[in-house]
Amino acid sequence: MAKTALVTGVTGQDGACLAKFLLAKGYRVYGAFRRSSTANFWRLEYLGIKDAVSLVPFDLQDMGSIVRVMKEFRPDEVYNLAAQSFVGVSFSQPLVTANITGLGPVNVLEAVRLVKPDTRVYQASSSELFGKVQEVPQNEKTPFYPRSPYAVAKLYAHWAVVNYRESYNMFCCSGILFNHESPLRGLEFVTRKITDAAARIKHGLQDRLALGNLEARRDWGYAPEYVEAMWLMLQQKDPRDYVIATGATHSVREFVEAAFSAAGLDWQKYVVSDSTLFRPAEVDLLIGDASLAEKELGWKPQTSFSELVEIMVRADMERVSQRA
Ligand code: NDP
Ligand code: GDR
Numbered sequence: 001m002a003k004t005a006l007v008t009g010v011t012g013q014d015g016a017c018l019a020k021f022l023l024a025k026g027y028r029v030y031g032a033f034r035r036s037s038t039a040n041f042w043r044l045e046y047l048g049i050k051d052a053v054s055l056v057p058f059d060l061q062d063m064g065s066i067v068r069v070m071k072e073f074r075p076d077e078v079y080n081l082a083a084q085s086f087v088g089v090s091f092s093q094p095l096v097t098a099n100i101t102g103l104g105p106v107n108v109l110e111a112v113r114l115v116k117p118d119t120r121v122y123q124a125s126s127s128e129l130f131g132k133v134q135e136v137p138q139n140e141k142t143p144f145y146p147r148s149p150y151a152v153a154k155l156y157a158h159w160a161v162v163n164y165r166e167s168y169n170m171f172c173c174s175g176i177l178f179n180h181e182s183p184l185r186g187l188e189f190v191t192r193k194i195t196d197a198a199a200r201i202k203h204g205l206q207d208r209l210a211l212g213n214l215e216a217r218r219d220w221g222y223a224p225e226y227v228e229a230m231w232l233m234l235q236q237k238d239p240r241d242y243v244i245a246t247g248a249t250h251s252v253r254e255f256v257e258a259a260f261s262a263a264g265l266d267w268q269k270y271v272v273s274d275s276t277l278f279r280p281a282e283v284d285l286l287i288g289d290a291s292l293a294e295k296e297l298g299w300k301p302q303t304s305f306s307e308l309v310e311i312m313v314r315a316d317m318e319r320v321s322q323r324a
Contacts, residue, residue, distance in 0.1 A: 006075040008032045008060060008108070009082035010053065013184045014124070016043035018079055018227040019053050025231070030073050032058045032066075032082070043184045060104035063111060070115040077234050079122045080108045083154075086188055087128060090150035091280050102153030109164045109172065117170055120234045123161045125174035125241065126154050127219065127286050137289040139243050140176070147281045162241075171239045175230050178245035178288040181308060182223035183315030191220065191312060194256055198263035199316035201270055203324045208270050212277030214253040217285045221246045222303035222311070232297040245288020246301040258306060262313040 005022050009015040010031030019029050031044070031053040044050040056073070058065040060082045070078075083101040084090065090097040105123050112119045130138045131147035146152045161174045185192035190211070200206035221244075229244045260267035293299045303311070 002026050002028050003077065004028045004030065004073060004075045005077040005079060006030045006032060006069065006073060007079045007081060008058070009080075009124075010055070011040045011043060012081060012085070013043065013182060013186065013223055014180075014227055015079075015081045016047055016049075016184055017182065017224050018081065018230060019044065020047045020049050021224070021227050021231060023049055023052050028054070030054045030056050030069070030075060032056050032069060034059045034082075046184065060100055060107060063107040066107050066111040067115060070111045070119070074116050075119055077120045077122070078108060078112060079230060080105055081124045083124065084150070086186075087148045087150045088188070088277075088279060090148050090153070094149035097149045098153045098156075101150060102156040105157035106160050109160060109170075112172075113164065113168055113170065117168060120239075121161070121170065121172035122230050122234055123157060123172065123174040125158045125161075125176045126151065127176060127178040127243075127245065127288060128283060129155055129158060129176065130286060131283050133285060136285065137245075137247065137287040139289040140241060140292055147283050148279065158241075165239055171234075173233050173239040174241045175233055176241060176243045177226055177229070178219040178221060178243070178286060180221040180223040180226040181312060183312055184223065185312070190252055191255060192316075194259045195309070195312040195316045196320075197270075198259045198265060198313060199320040201265060202263045202317065203320050205320065205324065208272055210272050210274035210277065211252065211256070212274060212279070213282055214256065214273070215251055215284070216282060217249045217251045217287070219245045219247070219249050219287045220255070220305060220308060221301050222308050225302055229293060229297060229299045232299055236296070240296070242293045242297065243288050243290050244293055244299065245290045246305075247287065247289060248305055249285065249287040250305055255309065258309040259313050262310050263317065
């Protein structure tokens with residue numbers, strides 16, 4: 001019998017990448033998506049898997065809808081990737097973010113507990129939990145210090161997972177994933193905003209790129225590798241939370257330089273600073289130590305920073321040239 005997985009947030013970057021990964025492993029994949037007036041399946045179409053995923057409507061804020069999905073499909077594994085995931089917007093929409101990103105995962109945990117408590121649950125935690133970092137690099141034992149409504153909400157969900165594991169002996173765990181990017185990244189995130197702009201400027205469709213804080217440093221990895229780590233966590237004998245990261249850090253400025261250079265452009269001619277894009281509180285430096293994941297999951301990052309930038313620039317150049 002094929003294993004079954006429910007992936008929430010299947011229309012997002014990670015949901016689409018994970019669905020592709022699980023299908024290749026022979027899983028039956030139920031992709032949970034929220035209804036909107038305009039269909040948003042471009043990532044599943046880009047990966048050529050839209051028809052292979054069984055799409056089920058639900059909303060993370062509506063526990064009844066998750067209970068119904070659990071009762072109908074009784075999945076072996078649930079990957080809860082759905083969230084209001086944009087840190088910048090969380091400052092202007094803190095309550096929506098708290099409801100979706102903080103309380104939403106508790107709806108999933110409760111639905112699993114009530115309907116099929118032996119289902120294994122993965123929760124998408126984040127390096128944003130480290131925020132104002134208390135040590136460098138950050139590992140599973142580093143104290144948290146969230147710096148945004150998004151991170152505060154994720155912290156609530158993170159501890160809810162620990163609590164369900166300890167209270168009900170459920171197999172649930174969180175991956176504390178550092179930033180991971182790909183050509184499927186949303187355009188609001190800085191990497192994709194940069195690679196898309198570089199491609200559009202190169203093709204004469206745009207003449208400037210406004211950015212906020214260029215000095216923030218992130219540990220950027222390649223998304224298709226990170227979804228494998230999610231799966232590995234649910235295949236272990238015992239549930240445990242893991243940091244997933246590359247162990248290298250780069251500034252936004254370095255990302256801009258590399259991306260514009262890959263597009264054959266001098267970034268200084270096009271990039272302007274926009275103070276409205278600075279955040280009320282910033283996470284200045286993230287760099288992860290994923291040695292526990294390497295030891296216990298056998299997981300190691302494969303794609304370097306410069307390879308990641310090239311993959312993203314190439315994909316955006318192709319996309320833009322097809323439209324131009
Ligand atoms: P995206 O923003 O690309 O995707 C988020 C998904 O959540 C979308 O499918 C979105 O649906 C869905 N969603 C949002 N609100 C609801 C809701 N109320 N009900 C149902 N679905 C909803 O995020 P990523 O794929 O990049 O990230 C996946 C998860 O991992 C998120 O939880 C994110 O916070 C977390 N994370 C991501 C990291 C990264 O670097 N990418 C690093 C660490 C953690 P719709 O398409 O309709 O908007
Ligand atoms: P982040 O990603 O906040 O780390 O969260 P994002 O790409 O939005 O920001 C990274 C850094 O770049 C700076 N920055 C800008 N950011 C955006 N979006 N737009 C700009 O114009 C801009 N200029 C500078 C930001 O200030 C920040 O320092 C991502 C999300 O995927 C989360 O869901 C996830 O949990 C974390 O990564 C790990």
